[in-house]
Every structure is written in structure tokens, then in C-alpha cells.
Amino acid sequence: MTTFVLAGGCFWCLDAVYRTLKGVQEVESGYTGGQTARPDYESVCTGRTGHAEAVAVTFDETVIPASVILDVFFSLHDPRQLNRQGNDVGTQYRSAMFYADEEQKALFEAARDRASEYWDGGIVTEISPLADWWKAEEYHQDFFAKNPGQGYCLAVALPKVNKIRKSYAEYVLAS
Template sequence: MKTFVLGGGCFWCLDAVYQKTRGVSSVVSGYTGGHDPNPDYYSVCNGTTGHAEVVAVTFDEDIIPAEVILDMFFALHDPTTLNRQGYDVGTQYRSSMFYETTEEKILFEEAIDRNQALWANPIVTEVSRLSRFYVAEEFHQNYYAKHPEQGYCQVIINPKLAKARKYYSAWLNA
């Protein structure tokens, strides 16, 4: 099993898609990349902690290649926009990838190079060493599955799920 820690805007969005991805055994929403030793949702949203909203995606490479997990990441958010995804603005929404090993760092850099051709503007995704992952509050875990009728889910997450179904249907559970 391998785990990637990825930030692509609000963690609810990536969580919703990776929860439906074959070979993914766990998706945990959380925070990392900052300096506050006790982050919570409200302090992270304040922008004072330095942390990003991220998901820790654990998957089986015998079922889904790491490259597919990463290519999905780049398809599901705009990696060319600094500190913003749609209406979500702030450093906590930055495009980011956090590695634990040199192998992961290389995979992340290769994914950026591979996906740059899909974007007119330069990819600004931050690639940083993972220092510590803080699990987000239970309310944020698997948010879409618990609240599919919520406005944010309808307007923001549903189009991302539709895009994932269009381009990655072979990798999604029914």
C-alpha cells in the first residue's frame, strides 16, 4: 500500500472522487504544510496556520498505478492558480503534494512534467516534504457521501465527479 498526501483546494472535492476510486482503501481529510502544532478547520481557514487542506490517499499499486492517482489529481483541480480553487481563496487551498521519500518526490515531479502539457499556464503545485499530517475533524471525513444534497456538493463537487467519470471511468467503482 502507498499513501500520497495531496492538496487541491477544498479537501471535500478530492475526497469525494478518491472515495470512489478502485484500489483506494482509505481517504483521510486533514491539514499539513504549516507551522501551527494544533490546527483545526477554523484556524486553517483563517490562513494563519500555514497549513493546506489535503487528503491522504492510501491505495494498492497492484490495482491502480500511482501515475493514475496523480493524473486524476491534476485533472480534478486547477494546478496553475496560486492559492485558489474557484471561489475558495487562500493559502489553505493551494495546489500541493507532500512527499515522504525521494521516490515519491520524483513521482510527483514527473507527474507535474507529464501534466504540464494539458495546461496553458505553468503548474504552480507546491512539492514539499511531509512533516506531519493532522487529521481533520470527523465532520469533514467523507463529506460528500454524508451530505450530497448540500449546495457546495451540488455546485462544486458534482462537476468534478462528472469529469472523473468522463476521463477515469475505468478506475472508478460503479
């Protein structure tokens, strides 16, 4: 199993999409990339902790290639937006990839380079070493499935889920 830690806006969207893919064994929402120990959602939302909302995606590379996990990441959000995604504004919503080792760093850089062929303008995705990982509160785990009628889920997460279902159909779990 391989785990990638990725941040691209609100973690609810990343969580929702990755849970639909074959070979993904676990998705955990959490916080990383900051300087505060044991951050919680309220403190991260202030933008003063330095943490990003992120997901730890654990997957089986014999079922879904690492390159697909990373290409999905760059399809899910606009990696040209600095410290924001749409109406979600602040460093906690930055585009970032947190690597566990030099091999992951190389994979992340290659994925960023592939993505630059599709995105006009400069990609601002941060590629940094993974530091402490803090699991988000339980109500953030699998938020989309638990709250399908919630406004943000309908307006923001659902279109992203549908986009990935269409673009990466061969890797989507049967409904």
C-alpha cells in the same frame, strides 16, 4: 499500500473523487504544510496557520497505478491558480503535493511534468516534504457522501466526481 498526501483546493472534492476509484483503500482529510500544532478547521480557514486542506490517499498499486492517482489529482483542480481554487481563496487552498520520500518526490515531479503538457501557463503546484499530518474533524471525512444535497457539494464537488467518472471510467467503482 501506498499513501500520497495531496492538496488541491477544498479537501471535500478530493475526498469525494478518490473514494470513487478502484484500489483506493482509504481517504483521510486533514491539514499539513503549516507551522501550527494541532490545527482545526477554523484556524486553518484564517490562512494564518500555513496549513493546506489536504487528503491522504491510501491505495493498492496492483489495482490502480500511482500515475493514475496523480493524473486524477491534476485533472481535479487548476494547478495554475496560486493559493486558490475558484472561489476558495487562501493558502489553505493551494495546489500542493507532500512527499514522504525521494521516490515519491520523483513521482510527483513526473506527474507535474505530464500535467504541464495539458495545462496552458505555468503550474504553481508546490512539491514539499511531508511534515506533520493532522486529521481533520470527523464531519469533514467523507463529507460528500454524508451531505449530497449541500450546495457546495452539488455546485463544486459533484461536477468533479462526474468528470473523473467519465475520464477514468476503467478505474471507477461500480455504482
